[in-house]
Amino acid sequence: MQNFLINNNVANVKCAIQAGQHVISTEAERNLIVYMIIVLLLICGLVILFFVVYQKRKNALVLKNIEQQKQFDEELLKTQQEIQEETLKNIGRELHDNVGQLLAFATMQMNSVSRNATEDLKPRLENASDALKEGLAEVRALSKSLNSDVIRNLGFKAIVENEINRLNKSGLIEATLNIKGENHVLENKKDEIILFRIVQEFLSNTLKYAEADTLKVYLEYATDKLKIKVKDDGIGFDVASAEQGSGMTNMKKRAYLLEADFKLESEPDNGTVLTIVYPYRRV
Numbered sequence: 001m002q003n004f005l006i007n008n009n010v011a012n013v014k015c016a017i018q019a020g021q022h023v024i025s026t027e028a029e030r031n032l033i034v035y036m037i038i039v040l041l042l043i044c045g046l047v048i049l050f051f052v053v054y055q056k057r058k059n060a061l062v063l064k065n066i067e068q069q070k071q072f073d074e075e076l077l078k079t080q081q082e083i084q085e086e087t088l089k090n091i092g093r094e095l096h097d098n099v100g101q102l103l104a105f106a107t108m109q110m111n112s113v114s115r116n117a118t119e120d121l122k123p124r125l126e127n128a129s130d131a132l133k134e135g136l137a138e139v140r141a142l143s144k145s146l147n148s149d150v151i152r153n154l155g156f157k158a159i160v161e162n163e164i165n166r167l168n169k170s171g172l173i174e175a176t177l178n179i180k181g182e183n184h185v186l187e188n189k190k191d192e193i194i195l196f197r198i199v200q201e202f203l204s205n206t207l208k209y210a211e212a213d214t215l216k217v218y219l220e221y222a223t224d225k226l227k228i229k230v231k232d233d234g235i236g237f238d239v240a241s242a243e244q245g246s247g248m249t250n251m252k253k254r255a256y257l258l259e260a261d262f263k264l265e266s267e268p269d270n271g272t273v274l275t276i277v278y279p280y281r282r283v
Contacts, residue, residue: 107132134169141166151196152189159196160217163203167215172207173232174214181221188281194254195228195278202230202274205247210234210272228276236266 110132114125144150144162151159160177167175186192199217206212212234220227242248248264251274255262258278266272 104136107136138166138169141169145196145200148193151193156186156192156196157183157219160199160219163196163200164217167203167207173212175217176214177217177219179219179221184221184226184280186226186280191258191278191281194258195226195260195276198251198254198274198276199228199230201247201251202272206232206234206272210236212271224280226278226280228274228278230274231271233271236268236270236272238268239264239266 107129110125110129114122114129117125141162144154145159145166154162157179164175164177167173186195203215206215210232212232215230215232218227218229218231220229251264252262255276259281260279261275261277263275264272265275
């Protein structure tokens with residue numbers, strides 16, 4: 001009986017030891033699982049962090065490339081504009097200094113001949129002299145509109161008036177200028193030149209293609225912006241289906257340089273309207 005009790009106690013001790021080992025084993029497994037979960041979460045967090053950082057850098061690089069391309073396009077436009085202005089300036093000087101002087105000399109010679117001519121020749125010579133004078137005035141007015149230095153000196157309003165007068169003298173179209181508000185002298189002279197070139201481009205296209213009888217220019221000066229509206233009564237065109245020619249493209253690009261709102265409206269048989277809203281900019 002005593003042996004049986006001893007054996008039973010030994011068996012109970014062995015069972016207890018085995019149960020304790022199983023508990024220890026289960027606890028170790030739990031710790032291992034928790035550790036693995038923590039490691040897995042850290043790895044996932046690092047992967048997500050790496051992806052976010054990579055995406056931010058990628059987006060920053062894309063934005064930087066877009067900004068660089070934008071700056072390059074703006075510099076290219078400015079360079080093209082400067083080259084065009086220099087070319088027009090040279091042409092304006094040549095017209096004024098060379099062609100203008102030749103016409104002035106021809107007018108003087110014609111007047112001299114007219115004084116010594118017979119009575120029947122005098123009317124013809126006077127008509128020729130008047131034609132030379134008109135040609136000389138036209139060359140001088142044209143040279144003003146081409147030379148950017150003259151535009152800077154005269155100012156935007158005065159040079160537009162000069163262009164309107166030149167168109168009326170040509171007899172090709174009846175042009176009018178309407179001004180609303182107090183004249184605001186534009187501080188940024190480069191913008192002033194570009195604005196005039198946009199208007200000039202529209203006037204040129206009207207004469208070439210519009211077959212218009214009248215043309216109206218409106219200048220509306222506000223405290224913070226200048227609104228320019230140019231309208232003709234020509235044959236018009238479908239803006240949506242029209243080819244983007246150099247004239248229209250040049251006007252849009254120039255308006256973009258000025259950060260100005262540009263709008264061109266036209267319909268077949270209903271004329272064309274150009275609207276520009278230019279916010280005053282400092283140098």
